Amino acid sequence: xxxxxxxxxxxxxxxxxxxxxxxxxxxxxxxxxxxxxxxxxxxxxxxxxxxxxxxxxxxxxxxxxxxxxxxxxxxxxxxxxxxxxxxxxxxxxxxxxxxxxxxxxxxxxxxxxxxxxxxxxxxxxxxxxxxxxxxxxxxxxxxxxxxxxxxxxxxxxxxxxxxxxxxxxxxxxxxxxxxxxxxxxxxxxxxxxxxxxxxxxxxxxxxxxxxxxxxxxxxxxxxxxxxxxxxxxxxxxxxxxxxxxxxxxxxxxxxxxxxxxxxxxxxxxxxxxxxxxxxxxxxxxxx
Numbered sequence: 176x177x178x179x180x181x182x183x184x185x186x187x188x189x190x191x192x193x194x195x196x197x198x199x200x201x202x203x204x205x206x207x208x209x210x211x212x213x214x215x216x217x218x219x220x221x222x223x224x225x226x227x228x229x230x231x232x233x234x235x236x237x238x239x240x241x242x243x244x245x246x247x248x249x250x251x252x253x254x255x256x257x258x259x260x261x262x263x264x265x266x267x268x269x270x271x272x273x274x275x276x277x278x279x280x281x282x283x284x285x286x287x288x289x290x291x292x293x294x295x296x297x298x299x300x301x302x303x304x305x306x307x308x309x310x311x312x313x314x315x316x317x318x319x320x321x322x323x324x325x326x327x328x329x330x331x332x333x334x335x336x337x338x339x340x341x342x343x344x345x346x347x348x349x350x351x352x353x354x355x356x357x358x359x360x361x362x363x364x365x366x367x368x369x370x371x372x373x374x375x376x377x378x379x380x381x382x383x384x385x386x387x388x389x390x391x392x393x394x395x396x397x398x399x400x401x402x403x404x405x406x407x408x409x410x411x412x413x414x415x416x417x418x419x420x421x422x423x424x425x426x427x428x429x430x431x432x433x434x435x436x437x438x439x440x441x442x443x444x445x446x447x448x449x450x451x452x453x454x455x456x457x458x459x460x461x462x
Contacts, residue, residue, distance in 0.1 A: 176240075178286060178425040180418065182208040183451060184242045185444060186380055186429035187216065193440045195220060195230070199237045205444035206452075209240040209286075209425060211378075214271060214279045227282040234283075242425055243378050244280035246289035246324065247273045251298055251306035273310045281317035287377050288314055288321050289352055297330045304343035311346035322377035324352035327361035328392050334363035338371055350377035353417070354429065356400055359408050360388050365416045373421030380429040381451055383408050398433040402450040414458045426451065 178184070185202040187195075187210055195216040202210050220230050234241060250273040273290075280288050290310055292298065298306075307323065314321040325337040334351070341349050353368065353376055383406030389395050403410055417424070428447040435443050 178209055178240060178242060179423050180426065182425035183448060184208065184378070184425045184427035185210040185447065186245070186427045187211050188213055188245060189429060189431045189435060190440060190443060191215070192436070196233060198440055199234060199239065201440035201444045203237040203239055204441065205448040207239065207444065207448060209242040210234075211243045211245045211289075211427060212241055212283065212285065213245055214276050217279050217283055227279075231284045241280075241283055241285040242427065243287040243289050243322075244276055244283070244285045246291050247271045247276040247310065248291050248293060249273060250290050250310045251292065251294075251302055253294060253298070253302075273313055277310070277313045277317065277319065280314075280319055285319065287319055289324050289378070290321060291324050291326060292330045293326075293328075294330045297332075297336070300339060300343055303331070303340040304345075307340050307349060308344040308346055311344060311349040315346070315348050320348045320350060320377050321346075322350045322352045324354060324357065325361065325363075326354075326357050326396070328396060333361045334358060334367045334371070338375075341375060350375040352378050352380065353413075353424075354380040354382075355408055355410055355413055356382050356384055356396065358413065360384070360392060360395075365409065365412050368413070368416050369420060371420065373417070374423065376417065376420075376422040376424045378427060379417060379422070379424050380427045381410060381413075381454070382428070382430045383410060397431050400429075400431045402430055402446055403428070403454045404450050410454055411458045414455065418459070426455065 185207040248271045277288055311321045323337040325331045331337050337351055381403050383401040383403050386407040428451050
């Protein structure tokens with residue numbers, strides 16, 4: 176069954192410390208329809224001798240789909256991630272080349288591939304559009320979508336910058352990731368989002384936060400995001416805007432918070448699902 180706006184996706188990066196095969200059961204039990212994966216989830220199991228086909232079967236047997244592969248960080252010619260403040264993360268990002276990540280997504284049966292850029296200086300529009308077009312073409316060879324995730328701490332910081340790249344690339348399978356924290360902390364607005372064609376929103380990631388950001392956005396990005404409804408971001412307005420523009424993207428939940436390090440995956444998955452369903456029911460009038 177195709178994923179759509181009524182589908183709930185568990186975004187795996189905040190729970191990457193839990194091995195994938197231990198994560199699946201908790202995600203399924205909480206009622207998620209799908210999960211996103213990181214390439215390392217697959218590479219670790221393949222290195223241990225498990226085939227991609229077997230990994231995909233385990234996920235399907237749990238009643239889950241793979242929404243997106245999150246992410247490639249090296250999809251432009253410069254392949255520079257020196258702007259990353261965490262050395263271990265910088266090393267990881269350098270390994271996430273476009274071809275390697277797309278091929279991993281394809282063999283696991285993912286729906287799409289996300290792209291970020293943490294290089295120290297913003298790319299030119301021509302450079303970024305050329306790189307994204309090439310990523311989209313790689314993805315299209317496998318029937319996949321590709322989407323840029325803008326981050327306020329990155330070289331592609333705003334919705335407007337990301338959309339300009341997608342538009343200039345001119346690829347039908349190219350689109351955007353809309354992450355609630357990135358949207359509001361970047362200074363992008365719901366009016367900006369309302370101007371984007373709904374079919375170009377490929378995935379959505381919800382979390383919450385206080386209305387005003389801290390001086391250190393990196394710290395909040397990685398350790399201080401809140402469950403939907405715990406903060407003051409206009410998540411109801413965000414979901415309402417996505418619905419109004421006709422977005423068919425599934426709704427993901429991605430909450431990076433330090434407290435989750437000591438929580439069982441079952442507890443995390445239940446909390447993410449429960450708060451997000453409550454938000455969607457409020458906005459859409461669903462039971």
